[in-house]
Amino acid sequence: MSNLQVRVWRGKDQGRFATYEVPRAASQTVLDVVTYIQRQLDPTLSYRFACRVGMCGSCAMTVNGVARWTCRTHVAKVAKNGELEIAPLSNLKVIKDLVTDMSEFFDKWARALGRFKGSRTRHDDFALVKPDSAQRAAADAAIECIGCGVCYASCDVVAWRKEFLGPAALNRAWSLANDVRDAQQGERLRAVAGDAGCHSCHTQGSCSERCPKKIEPTAGIAGLKRLAAAAAMRGEL
Amino acid sequence: MKAATEAKLWYWQRVSAMLLAVCVAIHLGGIIYAVHGGLSAAQILGRTHGNVLFGVFYGVFVLACAVHVPIGIANVADEMLGWRREYSVLTALLFSALIAVMGLRAVYGVVIA
Amino acid sequence: MRRNDYRARAHPAYWAFVVHRVSGLALAAFLPLHFWALGQALQGEAALDGFLRFTERPLFKFGEWGLVVLLALHLMGGMRLLVIEFLPWSGLRKNWIAAGIGVGLAAGLAFALALLG
Numbered sequence: 001m002s003n004l005q006v007r008v009w010r011g012k013d014q015g016r017f018a019t020y021e022v023p024r025a026a027s028q029t030v031l032d033v034v035t036y037i038q039r040q041l042d043p044t045l046s047y048r049f050a051c052r053v054g055m056c057g058s059c060a061m062t063v064n065g066v067a068r069w070t071c072r073t074h075v076a077k078v079a080k081n082g083e084l085e086i087a088p089l090s091n092l093k094v095i096k097d098l099v100t101d102m103s104e105f106f107d108k109w110a111r112a113l114g115r116f117k118g119s120r121t122r123h124d125d126f127a128l129v130k131p132d133s134a135q136r137a138a139a140d141a142a143i144e145c146i147g148c149g150v151c152y153a154s155c156d157v158v159a160w161r162k163e164f165l166g167p168a169a170l171n172r173a174w175s176l177a178n179d180v181r182d183a184q185q186g187e188r189l190r191a192v193a194g195d196a197g198c199h200s201c202h203t204q205g206s207c208s209e210r211c212p213k214k215i216e217p218t219a220g221i222a223g224l225k226r227l228a229a230a231a232a233m234r235g236e237l
Numbered sequence: 238m239k240a241a242t243e244a245k246l247w248y249w250q251r252v253s254a255m256l257l258a259v260c261v262a263i264h265l266g267g268i269i270y271a272v273h274g275g276l277s278a279a280q281i282l283g284r285t286h287g288n289v290l291f292g293v294f295y296g297v298f299v300l301a302c303a304v305h306v307p308i309g310i311a312n313v314a315d316e317m318l319g320w321r322r323e324y325s326v327l328t329a330l331l332f333s334a335l336i337a338v339m340g341l342r343a344v345y346g347v348v349i350a
Numbered sequence: 351m352r353r354n355d356y357r358a359r360a361h362p363a364y365w366a367f368v369v370h371r372v373s374g375l376a377l378a379a380f381l382p383l384h385f386w387a388l389g390q391a392l393q394g395e396a397a398l399d400g401f402l403r404f405t406e407r408p409l410f411k412f413g414e415w416g417l418v419v420l421l422a423l424h425l426m427g428g429m430r431l432l433v434i435e436f437l438p439w440s441g442l443r444k445n446w447i448a449a450g451i452g453v454g455l456a457a458g459l460a461f462a463l464a465l466l467g
Contacts (some may be wrong), residue, residue, distance in 0.1 A: 013351055065357025090352045100351075141439075159353055160316055193240035195315070195322060199247050202312075202371075203431055205363030205442045219439040225247055226435065232244035251435065254428050261425045265457055268418065272464045276405075278398035282391060299385075306378050313375065336381060343388035350392050 002082055004075065006033055008045065009087040012094045017085070018042075030070035030078070031059050034086060034098065047098040054212070057148025061098050062087040067153040069212045089153035105149050108165045113191045114172035119183035127181045139178035142171050142220050144213050151207035151217055163196040167207035167217035170198055174220030177227060190237060193228035201225075238322045246308050246326075253305035260298040285347040292348040299340030307333040363442045366450070370427035373420040380417055415461055422457035426450030 004024055007017040020037045031049055038045040049059040054072040061070050064078055064085050078084065092100035120127060129136055151167040152158055158166045165173075173192045176182050192198055201221045208216040231237040271281070285291050307329035314325040359365075391398045405414070430446035 009352070062352060062354075062358075065355055067358070087352055090354045090358070093351050154354070154358055156354065156359070157316075190240050194238065194243045197240070199243045200312075200316075202367055203363070203434060203442075204359075204367045206358065206361070208442060209361045209363060216439070216441070218434070218442065222435045222439070225244075228240065228244040229248040229251075232241045233248065237241040237244055251432065254432060258425060258429055258432070261421060265418065265422060265425070269457070269460045269464045272461065273467060276402055278391070278395045278402055281398070281402075282395055302381065306374075306381065309374050310378055313371065332378075336385070339382055339385035339389065342392070343385040346389045346391035 004033065004079060004082050004084055006037065006084045006086060008034070008037060008098070009094075010045070010097055012096060015094075015097075017087075024075070028075040030061070030063050030068070030073045030075060030084065030086065033075060033084065034061075034070060045098070046096040055146075057146045057150075057212070060089055060148045060150050060153070060212075062089055062153065067150040067210055069148065069150070072212060089149055091153050091155070091158045092149065100149070102147075102149060105152050105166070105168065106147070109147070109169045109172060111191060112165045112169035112173045112197070113184060113188040114169055114176065116176060116179065116182055117184045118181055120181070129180055135178040135180060138220075138223065139175045142175035142178075142215060142217075145171055145175075145215055146213070148212065150210050150212060151215075154206040154210045156204055156206065157200050157202060161195065161200055164200050165192065165197055167201075167221065170201070170224060171207075171215060171217040171220045174217075174223050177224065186231075186236065189224070189228055189231055192224055193232075193237060198224040198228060238326065246311075249304055250308040253301045256297070256301045257305055260294070260301060263294070264298065282347060288348060292344055295344045295348075296341065299344060300337065302340060303333045303337040306336060362444050362447050366427055366430065366447050369423055370431075373424040373427070376420050377417070377424060411465060415458060415465070418461045419454050419458040423450060423454040426453050 002024075004022045006020045006022050008020060009015055010018045020041050022033050022036050022041075025032065031052055034045070034047050035049075038047065047059075047061070049071065050056045052059070052071045054069060057069065059070045060067060062068075062085075063070060063073055064080075067089055068078075070086075075084065086098065088094050088098045088100045092102065092105065095101050118127075131140075145168060147168060149168070151171075155164075155167055157164050170192055173188055176188060177185060182188075198221045201218070203218055203222075205218050208218045211217070228237060271284075310332060311322075311325040311329035314320045314328060315322050320328075387401055388398075390401045404410070426446065427450055430443050430450060433446060434443055
């Protein structure tokens with residue numbers, strides 16, 4: 001097998017692609033390629049990873065134009081003509097090379113009130129949540145998000161509207177909207193409705209298409225639109 | 238813009254869409270039938286003049302368009318042209334008035350005049 | 351920051367979005383013209399006939415055909431969105447995208463045959 005020709009982004013928001021030659025290996029992943037470059041060819045390359053087995057989401061990068069987890073992307077599947085292009089995730093400021101600043105991603109999560117607030121104390125009885133209720137099923141479908149940023153990087157509306165909360169934050173808001181124990185439903189709905197929120201989603205579907213955990217933020221955002229409309233028509237939004 | 242306003246705009250655009258789905262399906266069928274063998278004013282007006290059902294159907298159709306089209310246009314305006322939301326919605330209102338007036342005038346023209 | 355290019359957009363739901371937006375804009379631009387043309391009837395049958403003769407040109411007929419196709423596509427794309435937003439979730443409804451293309455083609459074919467027949 002001939003070597004891979006790998007173009008890797010070097011620099012910050014301004015920068016250039018540098019080309020490296022990387023030997024192929026069996027079952028090689030894109031993360032293996034990046035690791036090889038940094039260890040054997042160019043120790044100045046910066047990149048993020050942690051678990052390297054598809055659980056943590058840290059290694060998300062843009063591979064041949066598409067946001068992916070590099071540890072779960074087999075080179076054999078994506079390298080056409082022995083070529084690879086590796087860039088940092090889109091829609092996020094670049095700290096260096098393949099490392100992006102995730103602050104805005106998580107700030108938006110907070111702005112969407114993507115956190116649980118309960119109303120019971122240790123002196124109250126347990127909350128009873130039926131696991132097969134429609135609401136719990138909806139929450140469960142959305143709850144596995146680990147905040148990797150792939151959906152956020154894939155969304156054009158995130159690129160077009162600076163204030164748009166993005167699919168991950170809205171998906172988390174949806175999972176909490178379906179949590180019967182949560183005590184700030186009204187506040188949250190106000191936070192996620194409007195053009196910073198769910199109403200700017202145009203169902204392009206890139207988030208649902210690319211999520212490595214097969215979560216479908218499009219579903220949650222549609223749900224938030226329904227909830228917001230119902231609340232608005234009742235005069236509660 | 239307030240969240241409640243955005244939610245209502247979304248709601249009315251979707252409700253008008255549901256109505257338009259029916260209207261457009263009928264309209265498409267009508268167009269394809271009507272253009273058979275060429276179109277002339279006599280043919281059109283012969284079918285529409287004094288036709289109350291036609292007038293009511295297309296009157297409703299026009300009003301549904303006047304709701305549906307401008308809300309979509311407002312979204313495109315602030316997204317692709319970068320307009321402030323208030324200006325997009327204002328333009329949408331003006332466009333809505335234009336559609337309603339011109340559309341109802343056209344319905345009047347072919348049904349009553 | 352890095353921005354996505356066409357490679358990130360190469361999936362059916364995104365193309366459905368593009369078709370829906372382009373068709374919507376085209377139809378929105380067309381609507382006032384359509385109403386103005388029909389409003390010619392207010393000037394009497396002769397005025398409307400005059401306009402209709404103007405539309406006999408092949409380029410016009412092609413434009414009409416295009417609008418019929420765009421209307422059918424916008425209708426189907428819109429119904430797909432209503433299904434996504436209001437019915438129980440079942441993915442990005444790619445079957446609706448396929449059906450939409452089918453209905454668009456059918457409408458175009460039917461209109462073309464009606465024009466030529």
